[in-house]
Amino acid sequence: MIKSSTRLALAAGVFSMASISTGAPGASAADLVLGVxxxxxxxxxxxxxxxxxxENFGLDVELQNGTNPIIFEAMDQGSMHLHPEVWMPNQQNLHDRYVKENASVVMNNNPVQAEQGMCVPSYVVEEYDIRSIEDLTDPEKMAIFDKDGDGRPEIWIGAPGWASTAIERIRAKSYGYDEVLDLQEYDGTVAWGALGTAVDAGEPWLGFCYDPHFIFVAYDLTFLEEPEHDPxxxxxxxPTDDPAWLEKSQASTAWKGATLHLHYAASIQDEFPEVAAMLDSYKMPSEALSEMGYALTLKDMDPAVFARQWVDENEDVVLGWLTQ
Known part of the structure; x- marks a missing residue:
């Protein structure tokens, strides 16, 4: 029986390893380094x-953790080669610098559509009549989110280093709820754990949400209503562009519909053109991203183990990347 990975390689008409794996002199041990x-x-x-x-191009691939700015800078310098999930317009400044100005990074044009904003468990909408972003400026309604009893209700606006976190701080200032709420930044896994604990206990929770995400698979959540996006x-x-970023910024309407794009180093087009063609054809189903997060977070699956399972179960999706 032919292994799944072998069938993929045969169907794609993959070139021999000798024809595609010749890297630039002085390159690292790995042919490609993917940002995580x-x-x-x-x-x-x-x-x-x-x-x-x-499995389909015979290359040695390493994974390396990094923040958005670090991965983009590394792609620009050639020490890393791919960012799997760039949120736009969140990372517009990095996209403009490295894709438009430097032309050292390429954006895949098959995005996943996304939504982001403040959300609550749906029972909070019904039980406490919290439905709109305007409710966040109401101290009486917000009192239910004062978990530590210090008189300052808490709201999670995102993880440190996320571009969306800075934008949510701008939005809080623009809407005025920064005067009522304690804007908290901490790791997403901690926030999602707190969300799960709150849902299990039927308690209030308020924070930044984005979809596709496993929390929308696991829980019944509702985005707060906002005025339609007005550019x-x-x-x-x-913050990386101006020390006075907060006072110079504003965002007093909803997010514009977000898109998720794979970005990769332009050098791949010359060094491994068949890989570049695959990355240009890459398109991940939106529901798959939520399922991935669910498996890694709530089922505690190892990412490599999950990847093996996902590739084996989604051969048709992978074949689409390899043959288009």
């Missing part, structure tokens, strides 16, 4: 891509 951002779906995706590239109300400057 610090959220579950991105980790799963990076492991899936590692497996597909190794004239959005001026976003990231």
């Amino acid at each position: 951002p610090n959220w579950p779906a991105a980790s799963a995706t990076a492991n899936v891509l590692k497996l597909v590239i190794e 004239d109300t959005w001026t976003i400057i990231q």
